[in-house]
Amino acid sequence: MTGKGGRSLKSPWVSISKTWLKVEILATFKLGNGSRIAFWLDTWEGHSPFNILFSSLFRITTLPNGSVADHWDNNIASWSITFRRSLKDEEVSAFQDLLRKIVSRSPSLSFDKRVWSISNNSQYTVKSLKNHLTPFSPLEKPIFSTIWKTKSPRRVNILIWIMLFGQLNVAEVLQKKQPTPSLSPTVCPFCLHHSEVSLHLFFTCPYSSWCWNKLLCFFNLPLTLCNDFKSNVFQLLARPTSHKSTRLLWCNAVKALLADLWFERNQRIFYNKATSCQDRLEAARRQASSWCLLSDPFRAYSLSDFNLNWEAFISTPPNGQH
Template sequence: MALKAKSKWGPYKKRGSSQGLGKAKEIIWLAQISQEFSKFTRFVVGDGDRIRFWEDLWWGDQPLGVQYPRLLSVVTDKNTPISSILGSTRPFSWNFNFCRNLSDSEIEDLEGLMRSLDRLHISRSVPDMRSWSLSPSELFTVKYFFLALSQFSDSPLVFPTKFVWNSQVPFKVKSFVWLVAHKKVNTNDLLQLRRPYKALSPDICKLCMKHGETVNHLFLHYSLMMGLWHKLFQLAKTDWVPPKSIFDMLSTNFNGFGSSKRGIVLWQAACIALMWVVWWERNARIF
């Protein structure tokens, strides 16, 4: 029976393993992307079945719940679609479903809202749609989304695609640098998160034997690595202040060996070589 159960269901896996953590991170990441995406879209009303009356941006420059917060506070269901509140024929039939009688000030807000929506047209034969506010054609393009994200101060730095993928190094090295910049390379701290039930012994950097091993420590803050970076910038005759993270390091255009094609190629190769060599040395000491 035990053998049959194993062959049918697969090997036993502990709860809370790395798969569960990975799924949770993926869901959080998708939610963040969806939130960023929604900032640049607005709804175009058709039949009103898919657009939330209070929460979605479809009338004016803000959601109606933001424009009329006093009305929103007394609504029974804040996720109600437009079609459940407004009838499709004129004059509109209204069904706001407030949880209590309105005060005088709330009645004034309601009258203003109803006057504002008098120009609204609902068509039962046309579904609701989204329009892309950043493009003149109102159609989504990756280009406009990328430019918008890169211009917002609260957005993360844009990954230096050309620095990595246009560099004159083997493809596996380019992939390695991409992993380093995104904290996906298997340093001890990441392995510990993936396998929390397997303690790493010892959980320290194999090069310095003092501090915990992270991407930023190994490729930037480790004393010997910091010395190598300083030496490289001295050769390039460039002033340098150590950044907070290796991502910041790669995202900054230092223009180390000049702006010529040869200078750019040499600078890319030198920076990537430092990270590649320290990774090889680290692995050699472990394995």
């Protein structure tokens, strides 16, 4: 069965099943009576199931799907593992290794349990799974607060969040999702020269670079860009300043400029409307000012005063806040 563009409708379930395999191995078994644990197929001793560790033995066992309880003889209180034929020399060695692994283990009267191996208390939490599956996480508390706990609009916060996860729909990302000849080649709508990738669009294009340099001059902050888009966004949002109110103004200015550069990109592509980098920076400053006025340190000031005295607010924060 295929869907639009000839893509298989089964693909979401394939992705889910692949992810589930990564999750399942994290939930190991704690042996109880052994009735609900597969001796060969489940991970109940060590970090891998026995059908993988001892594949040569698994191929000739008489109970490939048998439980741990099926392989335990209560009459003699010992393991009872049977095979379809006599073992060869190399299989004898593997069998001895298997017995050494389980010699100190035996079923009990309690129930079998699943244990979450990546948690200190063996209990499953969504956070532990997310941290394990996501190598890059912008959820560190300062960055999380910068994105979600300032007064910028939710649509802007969501946009920044998508940026940090590298899912913004620039041509580079769209081609990876579903390659389409009509999108290739796609050039940067600012300079009309370089291909449209996130790093160039937001940072290294002369249009964007001019905006960032001017913004950094306002705050007297240096910036050393790297060759990774997400790292640059992360660096900007985490950049420390000496005063609490100045940090608020800086974070809002960064988010406003990122959002306005994306807005400018869309205006040029979809409406053939272009704005100079000077006007785009001023629009971002006005946006940042209006968001700051919603926060306590700036409530006593008007928008016109704020826009006319940016440098004063940066150099002398309101109420002397630190």
